[in-house]
Amino acid sequence: MVANFGFGTLVIILMVLFTAFRILREYERGVVFMLGRFHKVKGPGLILIIPGIQKMVRVDLRTVVMDVPSQDVISRDNVSVKVSAVVYFRVVDPQRAIIQVENFLAATSQFAQTTLRSVLGKHELDEMLAEREKLNMDIQKALDIQTDAWGIKVSNVEIKHVDIDESMIRAIARQAEAERERRAKVIHAEGELQASDKLMQAAQVLSQQTGAMQLRYLQTLTNIATDKSNTIIFPIPMDLVSALTDSLNRNPKKTSE
Template sequence: MSEVMIAVIIVAALLLALLVASLKVVREYERLVVFRLGRLRGELGPGLVLMLPFLDRSVRVDQRVVTLTIPPQEVITRDNVTARVNAVVMFKVADPVRSVMAVENHAVATSQFAQTTLRSVVGRADLDTLLAHRADLNEDLYQSIAHQAVPWGVDVVVVEIKDVEIPELMQRAMARQAEAERERRAKVISAHGELEASEELRDAARTLGEAPAALQLRYLQTLLELGADQNSTVVFPLPMDIITPLMGALKQFAPGEDGTSPPPAAEDSSGGPS
């Protein structure tokens, strides 16, 4: 083999190696931000990308949704309660060029800003709002973080508060408060039941008073219920319209306060009582 052939083979091998080094495969969810001699060339991909060796430098940017966990933050709420709150932020890169040019590390910047925003938003709310109206706080967090991340080419998808830890003493106080609230509701329900029952009894008494026959039937039904239980003691209820004349007659024959019988009724000259 001649020297010319060997030189041609070496040059062809070098060109092939150079061509292989110039080709890059970019996945569908990735983009390459390319710099040529330090100047921005632009965004390339996906697919097969040709770059000049030793002249082009690239930064690979992932455009998939990233889940970022915010570590627990010590927060003092508006009503001076210390709580530990952590959250989760889900974001993705919407503009690869801005995510590289505008900020050094968009993930770290988003994490740090989310931590400060979490402390600020939770510090403006009281404990009841933090526990019962978490959706409103999530919306405030989302608006603040999403607005700040726009210049970085980052699109915030979801911001959610994951967990809220409060002191054990406060947990006991809240448990006592919840128990007292349940007792109050039970008493209110019982009072409403008593009120409705008294109204029904009033209507029933009014109906029975207007129909003496119905009162007599109710009396007989009560006797039947007493006899069905096989009790040794039987109570006979007597209507007041029967007892009242009897009590009046007994008062006429009752002895006076000194133990003597009351004097008989005096008669006038016409033979009738005076």
């Protein structure tokens, strides 16, 4: 009877010792409470927990990738869009992550959703589409400041998708087309301005020599002489007409004869 009692006691002691030991992986930490009060953070490796007196909560220190569900956002220019994002964060202080908040994963997810709506609501639609990197930084900073009290570090936030209504897509397409037309007109006007400037400089150079215009006239005739498919009317310079008129006025007798 005594032998059976001793064997049973040994078995109980072995079971207690077996349950007292915990093995924590390299990326895990154990937040230990003794009689309900925080004791210390242990791990990684083999640790000892006193059964009935100490309790341990495991905390994963690896980076968590969390999808932020699509949120209805009204931009500053009163455009309704649906925006989804991804948040990257990890626990840097296991003690605060367990003590300061009931469930740090759920708390971070809810706060990421509200922050996404509040930050994007301060910007116009064009900024959401063209300045995503800046918006990612603004959301990440806002999240990091709030979650710092929970022992969580938000390393990055990426906006995944901005869903726009079909009517708004057509309006944006019309706006882009009008912008392209405006740029084309401006470029054409700038080209005309530059061309007029160069023509003015060429006219000044040609006006410095009396025979320059006649030479240019003959060069132009030479260039168009090879093209016989069109009928070309070419103006005669007034210099040639005036020269002939002066010659006739000086010799009226020869013309009468």
